[in-house]
Amino acid sequence: MKCEELLAMLNEYVDGTVDPTICEEFEKHMAGCNPCQLVVDNIRKTITLYKAGRPYELPAQFHGRLHDALREKWKEKHKSK
């Protein structure tokens, strides 16, 4: 398996959605290739880190302002009905 082919399938391999035959090719290649193993490992860890990040907190009072705006809009919308 050539480098470009591997790169093109990297997403699927990391996500575990790759075709089993291609998966075999991948693993064969990686068995003899430390850099590729590391790259795949790095990518998995990168995704894990970002997934583990917590959402931002809303700035103070934004929640209140947002809901006020929604209520205003709701009133408008339902008035004209």
Added chain:
Amino acid sequence: MTTRVAAETTDAELVQRAKAGELDAFEMLTTRHERRVYSLAMRMLRQEQDAEDITQQTFLSALENLDGFRGEASFSTWLLRIASHAALKVIRKRRGLETVSLEAATEASEHFDSIPHPEFIADWRQSPEQLVRKHEIQRLLDEALARLDEKHRLVFLLRDVEGLSIRETAEALDLSEANVKVRLLRARLQLREQLTQTLGDPATQVVRSHPHEH
């Protein structure tokens, strides 16, 4: 008339109730998803005021167009779609780009052949589980994300952070799945590159004097 909303009520049920005229149901939906939408907006725009504006626009838009929402995609995916387009619009405006045609022009060059190969390759010193407990890590992650082209950043945020499928991401952004895949790969590789420079153990660094041969 106000009705109490139980915590276990699904989004789909809340949408039905909101469509039937229950404001409380819509507010509950908002409360459930506002941080998520705000986070996406913050990661795309890096400015609180802009992120607030996008968040507000998103929910107001959802409210206005609720009747037309048929539930083919999930409500949260729909929100992320609205927020994504709004965020891209702000970014384009910041750059003074008038039309979307510039986007289309660069699209042709998005192909797997042009993906840069990884350069800095090393094993990370710590596991993600260890890293997440550190305060500095969030800043490192945000900085790396900020350096991505917004097209790639957005795909990464929707697919890898928000967990949308490739197909949902493509639909949310009006892109082909092939396009989404290329952008996702670029994002992942670029983030990997940056994070590895900081988190990689230099003792394990792979030094190659020649390009990959097999």
